[in-house]
Amino acid sequence: MGREVSAGEGSVRDRPGEVDDSRERLFRLGASALTDPELLGVLLGGGARMRALAETLLAMQGGLKALVQQEPRELSARPGMGAARTAQMLAALEWGRRAQRVRERRPRLRTPREIFTYLAPHLSALRREVFHVLCFNARNVLLLDARVAEGTINACMVDPREVFAAAITSRATAIVLAHNHPSGDPEPSGQDLSLTAQLIEAGRVLGIKVLDHVVIGDGSYSSLVERGELPRVGGEKASWGMAGEHG
Incomplete structure (x- = not known):
């Protein structure tokens, strides 16, 4: 008997002839050229089936922001996701957020x-x-x-x-x-x-x-x-950097 394939992550696979060119476009044009469904599809594993899964997830949740705000356990229960794909997606998004952070250990913030x-x-x-x-x-x-x-x-x-x-x-x-x-x-x-x-x-x-x-x-x-809504104490005018250039 052939080995059974359980529903969930392993059940979403490309069929012969189903091709998605998102990866090729990423290397040719850069990641910024891809749409949200294309990027998510590449992240989930690439291929036309993953692109279709990405489009479905984004449509059901109302966009990328709503999708990433969903509880991980609820997201992993979606058909085609599972724990591994959910963890992979959320880890990648957190990686991106961390990459945007100010690199200075003690930045000077004045505005x-x-x-x-x-x-x-x-x-x-x-x-x-x-x-x-x-x-x-x-x-x-x-x-x-x-x-x-x-x-x-x-x-x-x-x-x-x-x-x-x-x-x-x-x-x-x-x-x-x-x-x-x-x-x-x-x-x-x-x-x-x-x-x-x-x-x-x-x-x-x-x-x-x-x-x-x-x-x-x-x-x-x-x-x-x-x-102009910061409450004042003792009539003092609120402003930024009041000590920044003289301290």
Whole structure:
């Protein structure tokens, strides 16, 4: 008797004559020339059948971002995926995110745009809200990037003690608050604004300045400083890099 082939990963194979030229186009034109289904198909193993599987997955989930935000166990249960292909895909996506990260161990970040560029690879594709505290010295050099809270898809409880523990541990003179909105819309909520005001007041007592609160969305961000919505303490005007050129 012939060996049985179980359903799942081994059941999706190219038939004779089914050819996908995505790999050839990748080598000829570069990976950036491929569409999302073509790239995913190559990642899953190449061939016309993998391209078809990729197109089905993207169509069912509503695009690449929605696909990568799905729980791994749910994704692995999709016909044709299985644990190995799911792990391979998610590992490759994480590899890509890490490759985008700032290579400097202690980068100097002086604007909200630079904060967004630094954080987007970490936060933009997450399925739940997380809250980061970026701790700086007087020259805007990043001393510590601490994730101090993790929440749900639309909420994240933040303990001020955790925020300032990170700042004190790193001997920071200033911090930037940052969190993501998994919905992709970086518009700050009322809770975001009230939390920011609370943390600014706590920082005033401790002598640690809150420079900004940056909300990370899908390819975009909101900065409370740029919006003119960062609460002021004692009438002081909020600005970036106030010590950066003189510290």
